[in-house]
Amino acid sequence: MTISTIFLLTLFSVIYGSGATHHLFINLQTLSSDYSSNQPYRTAYHFQPPKNWINDPNGPLRYGGLYHLFYQYNPKGAVWGNIVWAHSVSKDLVNWAPLDPAIFPSQPSDINGCWSGSATLLHGNKPVILYTGIDPMNHQVQNLAQPKNLSDPFLREWVKTPKNPLMAPTSANKINSSSFRDPTTAWLGKDGHWRVLVGSKRRTRGMALLYISKDFFNWVQAKHPLHSTLGSGMWECPDFFPVLNSGQLGVDTSVNGDYVSHVLKVSLDDKKHDYYMIGSYNAAKDVFVPDEGLNSEFVLRYDYGKYYASKTFFDDGKKRRVLLGWVNESSSVADDIKKGWSGIHAIPRAIWLHKSGKQLVQWPVVEIEKLRANPVNLAPKLIKGGQLVQINGVTATQADVEISFQVSKLGKAEVLGYLTDPQILCSKKGSAVKSGLGPFGLLVFASEGLQEYTSVFFRIFRYQHKNLVLLCSDQSRSSLNKNNDLTTYGTFVDVDPLHEKLSLRTLIDHSVVESFGGEGRACITARVYPTLAINDKAKIYAFNNGTSDVNISRLSAWSMKKAHIH
Ligand SMILES: *[C@@H]1O[C@H](CO)[C@@H](O)[C@H](O)[C@H]1NC(C)=O
Ligand SMILES: *[C@@H]1O[C@H](CO)[C@@H](O)[C@H](O)[C@H]1NC(C)=O
Ligand SMILES: *[C@@H]1O[C@H](CO)[C@@H](O)[C@H](O)[C@H]1NC(C)=O
Numbered sequence: 178m179t180i181s182t183i184f185l186l187t188l189f190s191v192i193y194g195s196g197a198t199h200h201l202f203i204n205l206q207t208l209s210s211d212y213s214s215n216q217p218y219r220t221a222y223h224f225q226p227p228k229n230w231i232n233d234p235n236g237p238l239r240y241g242g243l244y245h246l247f248y249q250y251n252p253k254g255a256v257w258g259n260i261v262w263a264h265s266v267s268k269d270l271v272n273w274a275p276l277d278p279a280i281f282p283s284q285p286s287d288i289n290g291c292w293s294g295s296a297t298l299l300h301g302n303k304p305v306i307l308y309t310g311i312d313p314m315n316h317q318v319q320n321l322a323q324p325k326n327l328s329d330p331f332l333r334e335w336v337k338t339p340k341n342p343l344m345a346p347t348s349a350n351k352i353n354s355s356s357f358r359d360p361t362t363a364w365l366g367k368d369g370h371w372r373v374l375v376g377s378k379r380r381t382r383g384m385a386l387l388y389i390s391k392d393f394f395n396w397v398q399a400k401h402p403l404h405s406t407l408g409s410g411m412w413e414c415p416d417f418f419p420v421l422n423s424g425q426l427g428v429d430t431s432v433n434g435d436y437v438s439h440v441l442k443v444s445l446d447d448k449k450h451d452y453y454m455i456g457s458y459n460a461a462k463d464v465f466v467p468d469e470g471l472n473s474e475f476v477l478r479y480d481y482g483k484y485y486a487s488k489t490f491f492d493d494g495k496k497r498r499v500l501l502g503w504v505n506e507s508s509s510v511a512d513d514i515k516k517g518w519s520g521i522h523a524i525p526r527a528i529w530l531h532k533s534g535k536q537l538v539q540w541p542v543v544e545i546e547k548l549r550a551n552p553v554n555l556a557p558k559l560i561k562g563g564q565l566v567q568i569n570g571v572t573a574t575q576a577d578v579e580i581s582f583q584v585s586k587l588g589k590a591e592v593l594g595y596l597t598d599p600q601i602l603c604s605k606k607g608s609a610v611k612s613g614l615g616p617f618g619l620l621v622f623a624s625e626g627l628q629e630y631t632s633v634f635f636r637i638f639r640y641q642h643k644n645l646v647l648l649c650s651d652q653s654r655s656s657l658n659k660n661n662d663l664t665t666y667g668t669f670v671d672v673d674p675l676h677e678k679l680s681l682r683t684l685i686d687h688s689v690v691e692s693f694g695g696e697g698r699a700c701i702t703a704r705v706y707p708t709l710a711i712n713d714k715a716k717i718y719a720f721n722n723g724t725s726d727v728n729i730s731r732l733s734a735w736s737m738k739k740a741h742i743h
């Protein structure tokens with residue numbers, strides 16, 4: 178038994194031995210689930226509660242040596258509704274113990290809902306949460322809650338200020354009361370005043386409204402938003418943080434200077450994806466200035482599959498910035514109700530600026546590697562066009578696979594006449610479409626006879642004297658159940674295929690295929706629900722379906738142990 182397991186068991190007895198209180202949620206819709214015991218799609222090491230609906234991660238923070246995760250949760254069913262802030266704690270971001278909900282409707286300013294928000298550590302290491310409440314008029318307002326007992330490392334009880342709401346739409350500020358939500362972690366300006374962002378829009382112009390406060394209770398709206406873009410629609414869950422210009426360490430959210438860049442991330446409600454821009458924070462003018470060359474539109478995404486409402490926090494223990502995100506289901510609502518749950522969180526990712534300065538790099542937190550067991554390592558080998566190499570010796574539904582390909586000549590790369598949306602390119606050229614260089618990659622959740630499989634692969638193109646590397650996650654054959662969303666995802670990866678290896682790491686977890694290409698430069702998360710490739714029937718292969726041979730320079734795979742999550 179590991180130290181962390183002992184710790185968590187102690188935690189469980191502390192929590193449940195003390196007679197946990199059960200709050201009643203009045204006045205809320207109920208949708209009971211026909212909870213099924215046959216659960217091939219429940220994850221083993223991705224965060225999810227025992228049942229019901231979850232969405233956004235909220236208020237992540239590290240306090241008293243513990244990581245705290247709050248999340249949007251429906252205690253009554255597998256569809257959205259009755260939302261409370263559920264609360265779990267962890268020593269390692271891998272194993273989690275549940276606590277009672279931290280925030281639930283209890284005062285006029287949140288009686289119709291307790292939606293997303295963030296935590297900030299005030300002077301003297303005092304945590305405070307700002308979150309969106311839905312008031313009796315169904316207006317979105319911003320509220321504050323503080324821990325009742327700072328000596329309690331579990332931060333079990335949260336007290337709302339009677340001054341709530343602290344920010345609200347009025348006839349004077351002309352804020353749309355249906356488009357005013359998701360406060361960020363606050364940061365300190367040079368003037369010693371706190372600043373916080375709230376997502377909003379005016380007609381089609383999406384924006385991050387800026388509020389300023391001396392004492393964290395009295396907030397004044399700044400004249401200008403921190404940033405806005407025409408046509409982007411509602412900005413949900415904004416996140417604004419500095420990243421060091423070099424290296425992989427993270428810094429506190431209030432840090433500014435010429436050695437950092439700033440990242441503005443928003444969840445675009447119209448597109449249902451998380452986008453970010455890299456730029457600088459002009460503290461004198463209190464505006465975000467996107468870098469030249471990087472489009473002023475939102476182009477870059479954290480993840481080119483399913484990933485939404487994400488949020489970072491600074492981990493002052495390991496000096497890193499950690500990203501958490503929600504991954505929704507691709508199954509039908511009827512199937513969600515049948516299985517009794519919906520939604521998971523992605524593996525927490527460390528996040529830093531790539532040395533090019535042009536994008537972020539994301540990598541699963543190192544702690545997840547503690548779950549690795551039964552390593553399988555393949556000696557470097559050639560994989561011929563049309564060849565499949567089975568990866569034996571790992572649990573194919575619960576695995577971590579790292580593979581690297583090396584190509585020595587690029588002459589055979591398919592010429593691309595014009596630049597196309599990479600996702601469309603991936604949909605047109607799935608794993609069955611051969612080209613000079615690619616597709617090559619992994620087949621996961623593959624059934625005997627390949628009636629079902631999900632393919633994650635590279636394909637190299639020549640476009641105007643440049644080599645373009647495409648990374649695809651093709652779900653079109655992932656399940657014989659066609660009620661699922663089988664959309665193919667794809668993105669270009671900024672790697673030089675002649676001088677760099679084409680690396681791919683895929684975390685496989687029963688219904689999750691979470692892929693990291695180019696050492697974290699391109700992430701694609703997919704959800705799949707195979708009907709044949711389940712339990713011990715699933716297989717993993719490396720494959721090359723291009724006309725040229727390629728070398729596998731590295732292949733390491735592990736079975737993943739089950740994490741202790743609830
Ligand atoms: C605060 O928490 C500490 C640590 O759990 C506990 O010993 C103490 O009794 C608590 N104080 C109150 C007033 O509940
Ligand atoms: C306010 O936002 C809601 C939700 O997006 C929208 O339906 C409504 O048209 C907006 N109202 C105005 C006056 O812009
Ligand atoms: C969740 O998934 C569905 C279907 O796969 C998609 O259409 C929807 O927009 C997603 N919702 C969010 C908020 O990501």
Ligand SMILES: *[C@@H]1O[C@H](CO)[C@@H](O)[C@H](O)[C@H]1NC(C)=O
Nearest residue numbers: 608609610611620632720722
């Ligand atoms: C490889 O290509 C062939 C023919 O193009 C196709 O029949 C087969 O399904 C492909 N394999 C995979 C794994 O997609």
Ligand SMILES: *[C@@H]1O[C@H](CO)[C@@H](O)[C@H](O)[C@H]1NC(C)=O
Nearest residue numbers: 559583584585586726727728
């Ligand atoms: C594969 O690697 C071997 C050994 O390094 C090399 O001789 C060969 O040319 C490579 N083949 C391809 C197709 O890259």
